[in-house]
Amino acid sequence: MPTYDYRIEATGDVFEVKHTMALTPRNWGELCELANLNPQDIPVDSAVTKLLTTAGVVKSTTLKNPEAPPCMSGGGCPSGGCGI
Template sequence: MPTYDYRCDTNGRVLEVSHRMSDRLSTWGELCARTGQETGDTPAEAPVHRLATGGNIISSTSRGSGAAPLPACASGNCCQGGMCGLN
C-alpha cells in the first residue's frame, strides 16, 4: 500500500499513514485512528490535508536475483537530477 503524509492545520503536525489510493482521510480523528495516535488536545473533527510528497517509485519491470548489478556512478556519489545518466 502507498504511504502518504497528512498535515493537520490546527496543530501543525504531520503524520505518515499507509492506505489504498482510493482512500482519503479528512479529519484529525480519522488520521489518528489509522496511525494509532491519540488525538490529544486537537479536536477529532480538525481538518487534515494530504501533502504532495515524493514516494517510492514502483517499476513495472523488476530485476531478478540473477540480474547483473547496475553500474556505480563514476563520481562515487549520488548524482542529483540524474546528471550521470544512471537513474
C-alpha cells in the same frame, strides 16, 4: 501499501500514515481511526491535508543501467511493452 504525509491544519504537525489509495481521511478523527493514532488534545474535527511528497522517486544515477529504456526516449520496447 502506500505511505502518505498529512498535516493537521490546527497545529501544523505532520504525520506519516500507511493506507490504501482508496481511502481519503478528511479530518484528524478519521486519520486517527485509520492509523490507530491517539488523538491527544487535538479536536477530532480538525482538517487534515494530504501533502505532496517525492517518496519512491529513483534517480537514474543510482541504477546499474542509468540509460532510459527505449520507450522512454522515443523508441519502442523490444517486447512490445516495458511496463513503464
